[in-house]
Amino acid sequence: MSPAMTPARSRYDAVMIGGGHNGLVAAAMLGKAGKSVLLLEGSDAIGGMAASREFHPGFRTAIPHLLYQLHPAVSRALRLHRHGLRLAAADLPTIAFRQEGGTLALGDSRGAGDAGADLLAFRQRLARFARALAPALARTPPRLRTRDLESLATLGRLALGVRWLGREEMRELLRVIGMNVADLVEENFADPTIKAAIALDAVIGNAMGPRSPNTVYTLLYRLAGKTGHRAGAIALPKGSMAAVAEAMAAAARAAGVEILTGTSAARILVKDGRSAGVVLPDGGEIASDLVLSSADPRRTFLEILGPAALDTNFVRRARSWRDRGTTGKLHLALNGLPAALAGAPARYLLPGTLATLERAFDSLKYGDLPERPPIEIAIPSLADPSAAPAGKHLLSAIVQYVPYRLAEGDWSNRRTGFVETLLGTLEAHIPGLRAQILAQEFLTPADIERMTGASGGHWHHGEIALDQVWMLRPQPGMARYATPVPGLYLCGAGAHPGGGITGLAGYNAARQAIADGRTKERSRP
Amino acid sequence: MKNDVNLLPTPFTELLRPHNLAHSWERWEGKLSVGVYDNDVREYFAIRNAVSLYDTSPITQYRITGRDTARFLDRLMARDMTKCRVGQAVYACWCDDAGKVVEDGTVFRLGDGDYLINVQEHNLAWFEDTAYGFEVSIEDVTEDYCSLALQGPLSRRLLEEIGLSGIADLKFFRLAQTELEGIPLLVARTGFTGDLGYELYLAPRDAERLWNLLWAAPIAVRLVPIGSHALNYARIEAGFLQVNTDFIGAEHCLRPSQRRSPFELGFDWLVDLKKPGYFVGRRALEREKAAGGPRRRLVGLDIEGNKPAVDSFLYAGNKEVGRVTSAFWSPICKRNIALATVEAGHDALGTELRADIWTTKELKIERSMRSARVVPRPFYDPPHKKS
Numbered sequence: 001m002s003p004a005m006t007p008a009r010s011r012y013d014a015v016m017i018g019g020g021h022n023g024l025v026a027a028a029m030l031g032k033a034g035k036s037v038l039l040l041e042g043s044d045a046i047g048g049m050a051a052s053r054e055f056h057p058g059f060r061t062a063i064p065h066l067l068y069q070l071h072p073a074v075s076r077a078l079r080l081h082r083h084g085l086r087l088a089a090a091d092l093p094t095i096a097f098r099q100e101g102g103t104l105a106l107g108d109s110r111g112a113g114d115a116g117a118d119l120l121a122f123r124q125r126l127a128r129f130a131r132a133l134a135p136a137l138a139r140t141p142p143r144l145r146t147r148d149l150e151s152l153a154t155l156g157r158l159a160l161g162v163r164w165l166g167r168e169e170m171r172e173l174l175r176v177i178g179m180n181v182a183d184l185v186e187e188n189f190a191d192p193t194i195k196a197a198i199a200l201d202a203v204i205g206n207a208m209g210p211r212s213p214n215t216v217y218t219l220l221y222r223l224a225g226k227t228g229h230r231a232g233a234i235a236l237p238k239g240s241m242a243a244v245a246e247a248m249a250a251a252a253r254a255a256g257v258e259i260l261t262g263t264s265a266a267r268i269l270v271k272d273g274r275s276a277g278v279v280l281p282d283g284g285e286i287a288s289d290l291v292l293s294s295a296d297p298r299r300t301f302l303e304i305l306g307p308a309a310l311d312t313n314f315v316r317r318a319r320s321w322r323d324r325g326t327t328g329k330l331h332l333a334l335n336g337l338p339a340a341l342a343g344a345p346a347r348y349l350l351p352g353t354l355a356t357l358e359r360a361f362d363s364l365k366y367g368d369l370p371e372r373p374p375i376e377i378a379i380p381s382l383a384d385p386s387a388a389p390a391g392k393h394l395l396s397a398i399v400q401y402v403p404y405r406l407a408e409g410d411w412s413n414r415r416t417g418f419v420e421t422l423l424g425t426l427e428a429h430i431p432g433l434r435a436q437i438l439a440q441e442f443l444t445p446a447d448i449e450r451m452t453g454a455s456g457g458h459w460h461h462g463e464i465a466l467d468q469v470w471m472l473r474p475q476p477g478m479a480r481y482a483t484p485v486p487g488l489y490l491c492g493a494g495a496h497p498g499g500g501i502t503g504l505a506g507y508n509a510a511r512q513a514i515a516d517g518r519t520k521e522r523s524r525p
Numbered sequence: 526m527k528n529d530v531n532l533l534p535t536p537f538t539e540l541l542r543p544h545n546l547a548h549s550w551e552r553w554e555g556k557l558s559v560g561v562y563d564n565d566v567r568e569y570f571a572i573r574n575a576v577s578l579y580d581t582s583p584i585t586q587y588r589i590t591g592r593d594t595a596r597f598l599d600r601l602m603a604r605d606m607t608k609c610r611v612g613q614a615v616y617a618c619w620c621d622d623a624g625k626v627v628e629d630g631t632v633f634r635l636g637d638g639d640y641l642i643n644v645q646e647h648n649l650a651w652f653e654d655t656a657y658g659f660e661v662s663i664e665d666v667t668e669d670y671c672s673l674a675l676q677g678p679l680s681r682r683l684l685e686e687i688g689l690s691g692i693a694d695l696k697f698f699r700l701a702q703t704e705l706e707g708i709p710l711l712v713a714r715t716g717f718t719g720d721l722g723y724e725l726y727l728a729p730r731d732a733e734r735l736w737n738l739l740w741a742a743p744i745a746v747r748l749v750p751i752g753s754h755a756l757n758y759a760r761i762e763a764g765f766l767q768v769n770t771d772f773i774g775a776e777h778c779l780r781p782s783q784r785r786s787p788f789e790l791g792f793d794w795l796v797d798l799k800k801p802g803y804f805v806g807r808r809a810l811e812r813e814k815a816a817g818g819p820r821r822r823l824v825g826l827d828i829e830g831n832k833p834a835v836d837s838f839l840y841a842g843n844k845e846v847g848r849v850t851s852a853f854w855s856p857i858c859k860r861n862i863a864l865a866t867v868e869a870g871h872d873a874l875g876t877e878l879r880a881d882i883w884t885t886k887e888l889k890i891e892r893s894m895r896s897a898r899v900v901p902r903p904f905y906d907p908p909h910k911k912s
């Protein structure tokens with residue numbers, strides 16, 4: 001057992017709850033601003049969802065597997081490259097397995113593979129829209145004087161502000177942004193696999209089907225990310241997503257942040273109505289005027305802070321925050337690679353068709369398991385030797401539409417059956433896969449919740465739905481990261497702009513907290 | 526009301542019916558209530574000069590029990606509830622996140638971790654959601670009790686005559702859990718009239734027995750059942766606010782601008798910003814204070830003439846600065862009184878405003894501008910109320 005670690009001091013300028021990637025980014029930013037920072041991570045490793053996971057000896061991965069949203073401002077501010085972040089692949093092509101058999105190459109960020117010019121033009125157009133949104137995602141949303149309707153109107157106003165889109169394009173953005181992705185792809189494509197592949201990118205991580213409203217927004221949210229400076233590029237970090245978190249941790253340590261793993265914040269201290277620090281599980285108190293939480297909103301407000309410090313309607317909204325996860329993760333340790341996967345490193349999709357996607361979403365809605373689960377696959381070991389022992393391979397798959405809770409039975413008696421469905425589905429497209437399997441694990445949203453502490457095991461700590469984004473995220477009037485309790489900030493995926501490995505929530509929140517501190521300083525008599 | 530068939534009777538309805546010469550039934554949270562029995566002025570004078578009987582059975586009641594009850598109530602209510610001792614009644618208001626009043630009511634502390642909240646409207650959802658994370662049980666016990674308000678200078682004598690010994694020792698806003706000829710009774714020295722008075726709570730099955738005891742008392746010759754109209758006159762004199770008349774509860778207000786903070790309602794004394802813990806709306810109320818206090822105020826008005834300034838607009842010079850919410854010519858004060866909400870800056874005692882009063886006489890509408898002076902509330906506060 002490792003020796004019990006205790007904080008070096010009893011008072012800090014800031015305490016960070018949670019060492020997921022957003023917590024690490026925020027802590028580093030605060031450290032760089034000259035603040036003494038203590039970061040408390042409840043589990044034994046940093047990274048949160050992006051923590052390293054050796055599910056079979058020599059096979060290393062993390063829950064998130066592909067990097068496409070890490071914001072350049074974050075990489076720059078934290079000098080992640082200097083702190084060791086390297087990409088094993090910078091611009092993976094996407095290849096879709098067709099429902100009826102065969103594959104379709106969909107290209108990388110610069111081309112459209114076999115899908116043709118239409119897909120390229122479509123992507124470029126969406127990329128322009130995403131660019132129009134990107135600056136706002138990278139910033140703290142505007143303050144609103146009145147709430148309700150104005151908040152939604154601001155979405156529109158924001159687009160208006162982005163003049164360079166031009167009248168025509170602006171009108172088109174306003175037309176499509178509230179649409180569902182199925183209608184959008186039906187307008188543009190005939191090929192069922194292209195349609196489904198785009199739709200899968202739009203719905204993944206959320207409890208939404210291709211025909212759910214708001215799914216064009218989620219697609220744009222995803223596309224607004226960049227890796228390096230290439231919009232739309234999908235990268236594979238060297239050393240899995242854990243290496244991204246480790247680079248962030250190195251940046252934080254270099255900025256003087258004290259990182260304590262295996263120590264959770266049991267409670268947030270509130271004194272005279274302000275956050276005053278945290279209480280450790282052993283009852284010890286760490287004093288700090290500034291407390292940031294990168295834990296999800298439900299855990300932060302209802303457990304760590306607790307309802308007693310909050311108002312009734314706030315608690316009502318925190319309780320009805322939608323954060324039930326919808327994605328599972330399948331890890332396979334492979335003895336060797338079947339031919340279908342043995343090409344250059346790629347991202348593989350099993351998107352099915354719009355109809356099978358919608359059906360699979362229906363299953364989720366009713367707490368049932370999908371017959372045709374949509375899947376995204378990466379083989380990190382093809383580009384990154386550290387992912388698996390020499391000659392062996394690691395298959396990492398995200399499975400969409402996995403219910404957090406089952407309407408009938410529970411995961412203990414239905415897991416084996418569902419894994420069988422998954423392996424059967426994979427085998428149908430990738431013959432010989434099963435014969436190569438050395439070990440496997442399947443993580444349900446409930447498992448992910450247990451492992452990472454994220455309520456519901458939700459990808460974004462809460463749905464990216466129009467009523468849960470921007471100035472409404474995670475609650476109306478709370479978009480500027482400050483919670484109702486002065487001195488307490490929320491800085492994880494549950495804050496604006498949302499989840500994915502972006503670093504933005506942490507980056508924005510830290511800057512906001514620093515700015516608020518200066519304002520307070522100035523207004524002091 | 527003709528279609529009173531949908532309204533539920535209270536345990537007293539059939540006993541009241543023979544007195545209800547006007548057949549003036551009203552709705553009170555789905556129950557039958559009386560507006561006027563015969564003559565509202567006579568009923569009003571019973572409150573002030575004799576003893577009145579008002580069926581308060583429809584009042585919504587919540588019983589709060591459990592380990593965290595005291596902490597929960599202190600979180601719910603804007604005033605310091607930790608000071609409420611067993612056997613004490615407390616008048617309190619509760620606010621929403623924005624520091625706007627959801628409602629007001631009386632809280633009875635029956636025992637340790639055992640409270641009863643009496644309130645006009647349904648509040649179960651608000652209470653339960655405010656109790657999230659607390660170990661308390663909140664039960665709607667409206668049907669477990671029926672109740673009568675006995676109010677007026679002779680009310681104590683009536684209770685003594687029916688055999689409630691020791692009633693003379695029951696202090697203002699105190700409770701007695703007692704028994705009368707085998708009828709378990711909760712007696713509270715509280716009321717909505719601003720007079721000497723009591724409220725009696727009992728099980729529905731004992732309603733008729735208590736009724737008979739009351740009417741058998743010698744002083745019952747001065748006992749008058751009263752309706753809501755007479756009660757309304759008395760409560761205006763007492764300066765009490767009526768939800769949905771003088772303000773709208775924050776949870777029911779469609780226009781956010783119509784919600785009222787306790788400071789705006791003159792409930793300053795129901796707000797304790799010095800109490801240690803957090804209570805719902807506290808941060809908003811602190812902000813309101815820091816920003817210079819309420820933007821409007823509920824005030825008492827003394828209006829020239831004898832025409833009640835019902836719904837009148839109020840003017841300072843030519844500027845409209847407020848509105849009357851309750852108005853009545855008070856026979857006992859011999860003053861034309863009103864409750865009104867005015868913009869801040871026009872609420873100081875002695876401020877002279879003008880009330881735009883409209884009256885109808887034989888289809889003719891007469892309009893008059895009368896001077897209206899801001900005066901202290903209550904308008905009527907007899908020494909026997911607390912003695």
Ligand SMILES: Cc1cc2nc3c(=O)[nH]c(=O)nc-3n(C[C@H](O)[C@H](O)[C@H](O)COP(=O)(O)OP(=O)(O)OC[C@H]3O[C@@H](n4cnc5c(N)ncnc54)[C@H](O)[C@@H]3O)c2cc1C
Binds near residue numbers: 067265327458459
């Ligand atoms: C199945 C799945 C696949 C995904 N795939 C991808 C992908 O390929 N690419 C991508 O970009 N994104 C992906 N995501 C999303 C991404 O992983 C998350 O959005 C992101 O990791 C969230 O980071 P965070 O720092 O905000 O929160 P988290 O990573 O959840 O970190 C929160 C941290 O707080 C800690 N904590 C909680 N409570 C306490 C406490 N009381 N005291 C101390 N510590 C506490 C937790 O232990 C945790 O470490 C995926 C998500 C899922 C579920």
